[in-house]
Amino acid sequence: MDTDLQVAPRTGMDVDAFKKDIEQHLHYTLAKDKFSTTQWDNYRSVVLSVMDRLHDRWIDTQQRYYREESKRVYYISMEFLIGRLMDNMLINLGLQDVAAEAFKEVGMDYDKIREAEVDAGLGNGGLGRLAACYLDSMATLGIPAIGYGIRYDYGIFDQEIENGWQVEKPDLWLKYGYPWGIVRPKIQHPVKFYGETTSYVDDQGREHFDWVNTHDVQALAYDTPIPGYRNDVVNHLRLWKAASSHLFDLKSFNQGEYIEAVRTNLQEENISRVLYPNDKVFKGQELRLKQEYFLVSASLRDAFERFKTQFDDLRKIPQKMAIQCNDTHPNLAIPELMRLLMDEENLEWEQSWDIVTKTINYTNHTLMPEALEQWPLSLMSNLLPRHTQIIREIDRRFLNSIEVQGNGADHRKNRMRIISNEMDSRVRMANLGIVGSHKVNGVSEIHSDLMKKTIFKDFYEKYPEKFTNVTNGITPRRWLRQCNRKLADLISEHIGDEWVTHLDQLEKVEPLAEDDTFREQFAEIKRKNKKRLADYIERELDVKVNPESIFDVQIKRIHEYKRQLMAAFHAITLYNRIKANPDGDFTPRTIIFAGKAAPGYTMAKLHIKLINCVADKINNDPDIGDKLKCVFLPNYSVSLAEIMIPATNLSEQISTAGMEASGTGNMKFALNGALTIGTLDGANIEIREQVGDENIFIFGLTVEDIDELRSSGYNPNEYVDGNEELQKIIAQLSNGFFSPEDDTEIFMPIINALLNQGDYFMVLADYDAYVKKQEEVEKVFNNPDEWNRRAIINVANMGHFSSDRSIRDYADEIWKVDVK
Template sequence: MKTDGQHDKPEECPLSADTLEEDIARHIRFTMGRDPAKPNRHAAFMGLAFAVRDRLMDRWIRTQRTQYDTLAKRVYFLSLEFLPGRFLMNYLISLKMVDEARRAVEAIGYDLEELEEEEWDAGLGNGGLGRLASCYMDSLACLDFPGYGYGIFYDYGIFHQIVQDGWQREQCDNWVRRGTPWEIRRGEYLIPVQFYGRTEAVTDAAGRTGYRWVGGEVVMAMACDILVPGYGDDFVTNMRLWRAQSSREFDLEEFNQGDYIGAVEAKVQSETISSVLYPSDEVEQGRELRLKQQYFFVAATLSDILRRYKKLDRDFSELPDFVAIQLNDTHPAIAIPELMRLLMDEEGLTWETAWPICEKTFAYTNHTVLPEALETWPVDLIGRLLPRHMDIIFEINRRFLSTLAPIGKTADALLPRVSLIAEGSQQRVRMAHLAIVGSHTVNGVAALHSKILKESLFKDFDTLFPGRLTNVTNGITPRRWLAQANPSLAQLIDDTIGPGWITDLKRLRELEPLADDADFRHRWISVKKKNKKRLSRYILRKIGLGVDPDTLFSVQVKRIHEYKRQLLNVLHVIALYHRIKADPAAPVVPRTVIFAGKAAPAYHQAKRIIKLINSVAAKTNNDPDVQGKLRVLFLPNYCVSQAEKIVPAVDLSEQISTAGLEASGTGNMKMSLNGALTIGTLDGANIEIMEEVGKENIFIFGLTARQVTDLRNNGYNPWSYYENDAELRRVLDSISRGDFSPTDPGLFAPVVESLLHKGDYYMLLADFRAYVKAQEAVGELFLDQQEWTRRSILNTARMGKFSSDRSVMEYAENIWGLKPLPKIE
């Protein structure tokens, strides 16, 4: 971890903060072609952005020189998603140029926050996986570790969510339709990526048999870099994202014959590979395109890695000494057979030489314990699209299974469980098994998650490869999720303990004694109130609903999924509504219940839950008996920039997934870091948050992961909870009879049916009463604002463990074998 002394203002480069105003004007005139005396808002934003990028680029060049000069080992972080949010303010904070930028844009008639809103969120990811990847890139740069992120440059990222009549509707999110100043196109880095064709055996001059991949079609991958700066020094690395380009512009013969559409058809089809994040897999073409995307970015990335490695003029046996490749989930797992193909077919290595190199180079992060979420691909599809890779996967599996025989591991039950190939009506490749067998280390992302991997999901592999499965608990970057998202709280902390916490989050512990200081608590309350007012204005602007910032803000913002149990939250809201209606004069703790999140387009039950949330909101918000007591709302199009407005305003963080199913979570970390109190199950990182902040400063309820398993194995009966809990019965009956859908009484029948008639797999009814009691305890504590604030301060003060800097340090020391670069001159 860097010390404060390493973050002194760096020696000024030719592009200093002093010349920022001049550089903005120059870019407005010469890059944007606008009059710098009268720029519109977009031109002003772009002028500032290009001026900032100039400063980053200068530092990036010096960082690259240092990496080559030191022959440092590098990590390559392969992820199908990155979700960095907006870049401008993050860059300014890293460069320590926020005040200079504010003065410079004020000189041309604009407010910095106004220009910040001009930038679209980068549509490069979907949810938690991409947000985590972006946090890790920030920490790699902040800690001066040599490394790069690799992925795809999507033209259309995760869909833009709108809400019509309470239903989610998806629209294209063309986040680059006006261009982005942050993309640096590397047209000289065009890498051919092959698909289809066939495998041929070849014999060399020495009579040895080898193989080559021939025929098929070729798509070109063009490198696009987006810079990632460290904080307060000259270190700048980058994400390298690949765009698909046709290997030919169009068929001239077809064009000359008048077939204008056919002439460009191949080009258009080729370039769809990088067009859309996660095409639908409901149809065969969508499934094939997903696999194409995965191989496309993996093939281009490994070609780039080996190109860079060959500059060192080293033997390939030394590759793991200079290269670490981290597979962020199974999406890049096809990289394992691809590296084997390159080493054997292109570089002439034998299997016996190449395989140990692969194992020592790759590491794999697992992000789910849901068996249905573990990625598999039909053997037929891989064999048609990537014939050579299917051959290699079969051979990996054959050799792996053959190693079990000599050590007595050939039990009939074991082989089918650990095989890379799942048998059945359709053979499928288990990508998680491929990643485990082909990696030297496999990690979960929270202590409970990793325990479940070792004791249940991958128990056989933990036995076969002792020590291979380990844990690295997720973390979040304090630069974005406190310094940038919550500048008022960051300033209060700076004024109190100094700015060193931003690169050493454990220093927040210095706030602990101040939790008992009445004056400090008053200042803390003022910051929270300011943030809640800001969010209230945002809500009013976005959905036209007024909310009272003095109410308890209870927030659940994340992907809509049944295991995350937004529905349990809704059931509690309905119970509160019924209580108010039964006795409107009874005292209550006023609440504003905020939901946000996207449902996968084909996930119909999740979309119906969104509709239920909005229907409950419509009824409660328009009932005179409820005014001032309960407000419910759903914010559409949840994204990073929206999260930056929500997270600082949260009083109560809802982390209520079924125990044992949430791998980790990072929203729980962000909210607690910003002073929210958590209500949650003993799931994912909630357990470690509880251990850090103290049991008395968090509201834990419900079944444990072991109790969930035992109850399910012993015959869980949701009807017993329905029959024995009058309030729960009243809630479910009100949904069933159409109280929240009077024009279509059966609209939410599938929701109730999933709970009562289809087994309530996620055990909402079993946890309902415990959840209600925990919420009652929340209400009682919120009435005592001094005590609530004391616990809020302690939550922030004790969140040092959950910095992504700590996570990346653990990866670097225990998995990658990586050391930071020396200070850049």
């Protein structure tokens, strides 16, 4: 036997111990030698070595929570976009440099090991990225917490661009397994569907309910450790996989009926098969409702059983459990906890309701009524008959509690009721979330304010004490220390590294904005990051971009309210200006888009097609050269964001005012030294407050302006008639200038939406202000010292947007848990 493979300490934190652990796992766990090892094997051996160092800390952490009878936070979310985990794990363990040296000594390439990992397919976009940041912060702050989600077999989808169109391919993120996840075969919870309810009256005259003849599915637990930053705390993300509760039908199989033998099993396992793509327009489907209840039922039973191993008095639940519903999707937690308390623990309604409304909290993420879940009552009654009974009773009692008088009384009650009063009655999940929760929070100051003034005005007047704000945040570990190591090191050289857990320490960087040497070092890091992105673009798209140009970046879900269309119109404007004056003095610009459109969102997919057609025209025109490039990078992901964000000069945050709840991309860009061009929407407003008016490019209509314009009668044609550049763009889209030869009218739906259907997202109304603000951007960019000074000031003032601050706000205002 090779003596180098003798026992090495599996918790050693030095290079030698880590190197030996990698070698041992390759040899003993994976049965590989130097002749058969692949990059995937190398990656797995690294993961196993990291997990060795996590397990002691993980077990110790959970035992301490038990010993101290800690209050626990249960964060329930349909999405967790955790990205690749290797770097994050190593950084939080304080092992990144040790691992890099160990890799070198065993002949491994750090970057290739990192590239072998796939992004976990557990989310669509901002909702999932936020949840991932919050997991990191809860562990870093030492908060006893578990994230609960679903282990989707297939993620949102892999996006390919074919002939300019988005094409969806399966996201096979689990193709080779997921070494960060540990299956817990002994942790399975039954989840019930369908059936009916029966009732009986006991000797004391109390009515009891039984949910019977149900179709049961098993929820099987998979755990992924979530380490805090260098504090030996390890929480976890528990994901549920649907497993059949039926035995294999051997009789059918033996009779040759192979399909029937497995049909039921496959149908049950479909619950966790696919992540639903979110297009911000609610579309009810039975499978989606099944997923939501599957997540809620398994998670609450898991939390409930954990509570009961330590405590006998159910009245202690609000003291020992805080449940956070991330958006409306988990709001079935309210009737589910009522069911557990009443039907299984025999508590009365009043006592159960008191526990529920002190334990469950609801985060709202949208102001758009069309995006709020409303389930058909008929569907809910069939799938979840007992919950429908409970929801009806919640609704009845709630309506009886509303005291309204006057002419508008009936209208107000109808707006507030949980079950809508119409022919096709629907269960309004947001209303249920407000009535049944302890606290309701928005995710930025403007969003929370508009919640109280608009969609939930009636509820705010009844329950003012329930409403609060927690502005979103991002974890500085991943979104600066990990994705932009050179900038992180430069900052640490000057102010120390306390900022990694106390982001407000970045304010010490602000005086360095006036230091010539620091500005040049800062600029050099940005140049290298831009070169890295330029190389990626050339490799992926075979398009050469100018690294000295403005890298103007918009990365987010493709949606009309996010107004990628307006940025595309600006690209056309610049193109037309250069064509009209090829020898003119233009500031070079590279306009970069990335993002996915929901498969059924036809207009969003047409916007992608337009962007790609515009890019083809610009990038292949010899008159344009290096002055302008436009690219659409396919298959946007957390890992791609980690390349794009550090390279960005100008961050596009141009949603229609009042429609973006918060955003977190805006925070990530600013933290990495980009300047923002944006509307007064979402967290842009708070960013402006932090960095100062002169260090952000704000333009366009405000929420109040839009309300006034709509009420006075918005006519989009007036904006086109008064702007020659807009007229030309509309003409070019109409006459097929940017269209493929076989379909010159392909972009007419865009023209129709703008001119004939009211331009709901105010693209034309904001266009002129946007273009003028972009001209201001160019003037500042042409003064590198001034640009870099402003960029450094942005970095220095991002402390408020740490997810650590967000989680402290939750802990203090909502959960009432201690922070270490």
